[in-house]
Amino acid sequence: MDQEKIGKFIAKCRKQQKMTQSELGERLGVTEKSISNWENGRNMPDLSLFKPLCDELDITINDLMSGEKINEENYQERFEENIVNTIDYSTKRLNKYSTVISLILIIFGLFISLSAIMIFPSESSWGSIYSVFGIIIFMIGISRITHAIIWYKRLLLLLVVFLGAMGILLFTDYVNVKMNDEAPMFRLKTTTTGDVIYYDTLFYDAYRCNFDEDDEYWVTTKNKNVTINELINYCK
DSSP: OOHHHHHHHHHHHHHHTTOOHHHHHHHHTSOHHHHHHHHTTSOOOOGGGHHHHHHHHTOOHHHHHHTSOOOHHHHHHHHHHHHHHHHHHHHHHHHHHHHHHHHHHHHHHHHHHHHHHHHSOTTOTHHHHHHHHHHHHHHHHHHHHTTTSOHHHHHHHHHHHHHHHHHHHHHHHHHHHHHHOOOOSSOSEEEEETTEEEEEOSSEEEEEETTTSTTOEEEEEEOOOOOHHHHGGGGO
């Protein structure tokens, strides 16, 4: 589909009908700028406007898609060719919009995950909930943008991306615990006994010793089952 050729043809037919861009736009319910974009070949009218446009310009849809008047001898051949071109054009536009939506989901998902980490205090469970929710939105975007890949390769890719994204969140959370002495956001359970708060996570344990005291300090160890009676041993 030659957009530039079609645009020039629209301009030519409009002038033959003694209409300005503004007048044609008013009749079709679009702006003068839209008409200008069509005639300059920057974009094409929506498919829903093809027939109204052709009616105003006194041409056929076949003429419009060809960018010229078609004689009877070549009409059927050009008609079939234009149908294929129209389907191809529509498919490309749909794919373009689908890609834009996918990118928006990817960016929005990452924004939610990062915002959750920065906004919610580490003691709140909402931070981890919103972070995972953001990752899910991110994965939906990745899934949409990779729809053309064979299903098992696509599934493997999504699994790798998901594990990678979760790995980054968990590592960031661990660094925050070590560097800033804050509670892990992604924890399985929290236990308090005496002046010790115990945070059990998937890969490590964190102990907040002498919490809310002047001599408060943190201890992190490898993940293992710890009884309440053993908690105090890690804060000596």
